[in-house]
Amino acid sequence: MPDPLAADLRDPAVLAALEALGAGRIDVLDEVGSTNEQLTAAVLRQARGAAPARPWTDLSLLLTGHQSAGRGRLDRVWTTEPGTALTFSVLLRPAGAGGRPLPTQHFPWLTLLMAAAVVEALAGVAGAGARIKWPNDVLVDGRKVAGLLAGLVLDPHRAPAVVLGTGINVSQEELPVATATSVRRATGRDVARAAVLEAVLGAFVPRYRQFCADPAAATGPGGPLRRLVEDRMETLGRxxxxxxxxxxxxxxxxxxxxxxxxxxxxxxxxxxxxxxxxxxxxxxxxxxxxxx
Known part of the structure; x- marks a missing residue:
């Protein structure tokens, strides 16, 4: 029987909403050590010729009810109480017109665009005044509510891909450090993980497609996506x-x-x-x- 910790993410209405937003393959696991590691391993198995019935395409998602051994930048541990965080990884294969892969020099923007999507989602579903701390944290009132981690996936048969993991503290009452917070603690609101996920993907996917269409124009000086990210940054001006x-x-x-x-x-x-x-x-x- 499915773990109740992941039942909200397995809801058919939630999965249908994610597919409507443009998600590729969607896998929901009861518990996993690291969604990034699990998704990367699956993509590499596919690259070695182990063709799955449902291929891992652009914007495929791996979700979990509980991540038990997540890692952040510099191999820092990122752990949460079961059922209290939204943890997912998305596979990105950025390509422009005609399916031409984008140069990897543009890939750092993917983390920033996802961080901006988290900021917008938390404002929309919980009224949280979240901001981006460069390069990959999201803060509310100066405390970390979310962290992101991107990894490059090298495939000898095709262009590099990105596995981008996101962890959002949703309903924790107690945090291990004073510099962390959760949506519940910061806003006093109880929000559903699925609602946060739909809001994040709803904000991210159109910006991702805009980015892929012309990354230089979108993120160059005065570009709309550069402005969007900078407007949501806590770091600027400090x-x-x-x-x-x-x-x-x-x-x-x-x-x-x-x-x-x-x-x-x-x-x-x-x-x-x-x-x-x-x-x-x-x-x-x-x-x-x-x-x-």
């Missing part, structure tokens, strides 16, 4: 410290915008602009007046 990978010297400055491929632009005290493409960002003080 004094931040970027802690870089590989032991490089941290960079401190004011976050002033996003680069062509989704990197964070920092301006230091000397007026020099730096683009951070990977690393942890620490918010040092609130945004300047006029910034969110």
């Amino acid at each position: 004094s931040v410290r970027a802690e870089l990978p590989g032991g490089a010297e941290p960079v401190t400055g004011t976050a002033v915008g996003l680069g062509a491929h989704g990197g964070l632009l920092l301006r230091d005290d000397a007026g020099t602009e730096h683009e951070v493409t990977a690393g942890d960002v620490v918010h040092l003080r609130p945004a300047a007046p006029g910034k969110a």
Whole structure:
């Protein structure tokens, strides 16, 4: 018998709504260690010739009632109490006109577009004033309510794909750290995981298609998707410290915008602009007046 923790996600009406939004294959698991790892393994099996009855196509989804061993950036553990979080991974095969695969240099925008979709979804279903913390967190009142993690899937027979995982704290009353929150704690509202999922995908899919049609125009200077993401960012206008990978010297400055491929632009005290493409960002003080 299906685990009751996943019953809400198996509801035929929910699955039909996701299909109507453009989802490909949809699998719902009772419990899994990591949706990203599970989906990546399934896609690689398909790449090796183990053709499934239902192929893993663009916008395919893997959902779980409970993720027991999720990981975030830098291999940090991401765990939740059973039944309290919305956890899913989506397979993305970005392609433009004529099905031509997009260059991987554009892929960092996918995480930011999903983060923006989470912000919109939480506002719509729960009235939450969520914001994006670059590169892959969503905050409410400065506390983390959601995290995202993207991984590249290399297939020797076709263009690289992306598995993008999202975890949203929905109904937790107790969180393991003071820097985390849930939709319930932040808003006092009880919302259904399925409603959040439908809202997230409903916001993400049209922007994803717009991005695929012309990523340079959509995310270049003044581009509509760049503006959309920047308007939802908590990081912009703040004094931040970027802690870089590989032991490089941290960079401190004011976050002033996003680069062509989704990197964070920092301006230091000397007026020099730096683009951070990977690393942890620490918010040092609130945004300047006029910034969110």
